[in-house]
Amino acid sequence: GQQVQQSPASLVLQEGENAELQCNFSSTATQLQWFYQSPGGSLVSLLSNPSGTKHTGRLTSTTVTKERRSSLHISSSQTTDSGTYLCAASSNMGYKLTFGTGTSLLVDP
Amino acid sequence: NAGVIQTPRHKVTGKGQEATLWCEPISGHSAVFWYRQTIVQGLEFLTYFRNQAPIDDSGMPKERFSAQMPNQSHSTLKIQSTQPQDSAVYLCASSLGGNTEVFFGKGTRLTVV
Numbered sequence: 001g002q003q004v005q006q007s008p009a010s011l012v013l014q015e016g017e018n019a020e021l022q023c024n025f026s027s028t029a030t031q032l033q034w035f036y037q038s039p040g041g042s043l044v045s046l047l048s049n050p051s052g053t054k055h056t057g058r059l060t061s062t063t064v065t066k067e068r069r070s071s072l073h074i075s076s077s078q079t080t081d082s083g084t085y086l087c088a089a090s091s092n093m094g095y096k097l098t099f100g101t102g103t104s105l106l107v108d109p
Numbered sequence: 110n111a112g113v114i115q116t117p118r119h120k121v122t123g124k125g126q127e128a129t130l131w132c133e134p135i136s137g138h139s140a141v142f143w144y145r146q147t148i149v150q151g152l153e154f155l156t157y158f159r160n161q162a163p164i165d166d167s168g169m170p171k172e173r174f175s176a177q178m179p180n181q182s183h184s185t186l187k188i189q190s191t192q193p194q195d196s197a198v199y200l201c202a203s204s205l206g207g208n209t210e211v212f213f214g215k216g217t218r219l220t221v222v
Contacts, residue, residue: 045211095207
């Protein structure tokens, strides 16, 4: 089945710095989605991006389907960006999302 | 749009008791998923419904777990004879189907004592 790996496992930034989060998946994915989870909080969908580049606010996701990788760029980080970022990819049959273990981001003031 | 609604938010059961978790998907969404999240295992897929029909229950522990979707506005996850290892956050999600964006509820935190 699909396997998803994320890096780095954790990241500490100073407020205002940019972050680059990586996601690699083992097989063709027809769906790729990035989520944010605050400590003890719910999963919030950030971007659905199975291919190409998508922007929303300070977030940019680039997915290269053939190379089975996706990245999430956070520009001008804020303390409120602190939390866990999860990447999820489906198999080529779709519908079932497999999650990575996440990148824990801490943004210091 | 209230999003995916899950009730209760927290549930404590004694070992051996039954627990029923409820989910109301986003109106108009035909795909409904259940996942489980623990610190050790992370997020695990449990089961999937499409247009109320069970499509994939490959992640469900077979003996004590069951899920149903009696109508398009709600799904239930039932755990019989709960065990301490069932303690987790159970997440319901829905989407329009296909490869569309999936939206999660806030989850039900189940604690088995």
